[in-house]
Amino acid sequence: MTPFVTMLQFLLPGLGVTVSVTLIALGLGGCIGALMAVFRVYGNPVVKGLAVSYSVVVRAVPVVVIIFILFFVISAFIDLSPFMSGAIALGFASGAYQTEIFRGAILSIPQGQMTAARGIGMSKAKAIRCIILPQAFRVAIPSLINEVTLVLKDSSLVFVIGVPELMRRAQYASASTMEPLLAFGTAACFYIVLTLVLSRLLETVEKRFAVQF
């Protein structure tokens, strides 16, 4: 039991990093996704084209490749820590998936909602912001829960640029103790617990904001 506890203690600092990377990525991805989804559904041909290309290209490129590109290419121009470039790369990748999630959610909102919003004199932008998106967000929650777990697991990929998150520390521990099963097994436990906690949290949000149609 003691080696496991020691391993837990060794990996623990990585937990905070993993959670931070995940939350930043999800937040960034959510903003990008909501914006791109609005572009795709309501935008003029130019912004629609932009949103479609983004979503198609980014979903076609492995996340690791995006992480490397951002880290090596972008950080040559601006000063970005591995932590930030990793989080941004993950957010950029997640944004493409969240674009599709939000697009589906927006399309599921009955047309009459927009008509009614315009009918009381709202501009299109205001109707999207005050009427469509709040409802679309609620519809999207179940798919977002899934996305949270995916991003959480993808966050392990930032170990390739040396961010000291769970995976990185597990790898380090595995190398120094020669006990890969213990190291990665403990890391797996952390991921399992994290996933359960985050999904449960969002399910609470889902219940709180549930909308019946």
Next chain:
Amino acid sequence: MKDKPMTRPVLRIENLCKSFGATPVVRDVSFDVHPSEVIVIIGSSGTGKSTLLQCLNLLHRPTSGRIFLEDQEITASGMNEDTVRRQMGMVFQEFNLFNHLTVLGNVTVGMTKVLGMPAEDAEKKAMNELERVGMADHRHKYPAQLSGGQKQRVGIARALGMSPKVMLFDEPTSALDPELTGEVLTVMQKLAAEGMTMIIVSHEMGFAREAADRVIFMENGRIEEQGPPDRMFTHPESERTRKFLSIITTGNTDPPIGKAT
């Protein structure tokens, strides 16, 4: 019938046409709407009644023709459609209440987000409007918890909240179970009595007869005939009006099936 002094029209429609692609739906419609006037537009389905109504607040952009709201030509180029729409209330066949907002939220959202009223004032006014349609007790409920008739009354309150110069009703009772139409029509009748200017697309002939100042019969995108309900329902001049009314008032458009004797 109410007294109608000759006043400046609230709404003046001149030669309004609307086509979708090559299909003309509204053809050369002109009429004036005077303050406190209640106009009921009748006619068979697909004759452009709803399209005409949605042209009036520019939810559909007219293909040609002009519309004046008081003295302002709202069809003029450069006119802000949103400014126009907030002066006209619209009630929809499918209610279209905002599902994520409570009854109260549905009525206040336009006041706060569009008119920029402080939340407190908006709530006070919203409560007044909900009182008017008899829905004040339900203010904390969500649309999904309401019956169709209740939803439509909230829809009316939402439109009233914007203090519109004219109310447009697009078949407000068509999506309702027959036993629920009464409560909505009662509210509309009350509004009419209070002097609200109203244009109503409806199949409720009883309501038209009682509450309307003028009935417009549309056929094929045109105004076929118009006049006070007494005359329209008893001595229609046009053959088509007569035919339509006889179908509607016998309450059965289907030919009898296998007559049981």
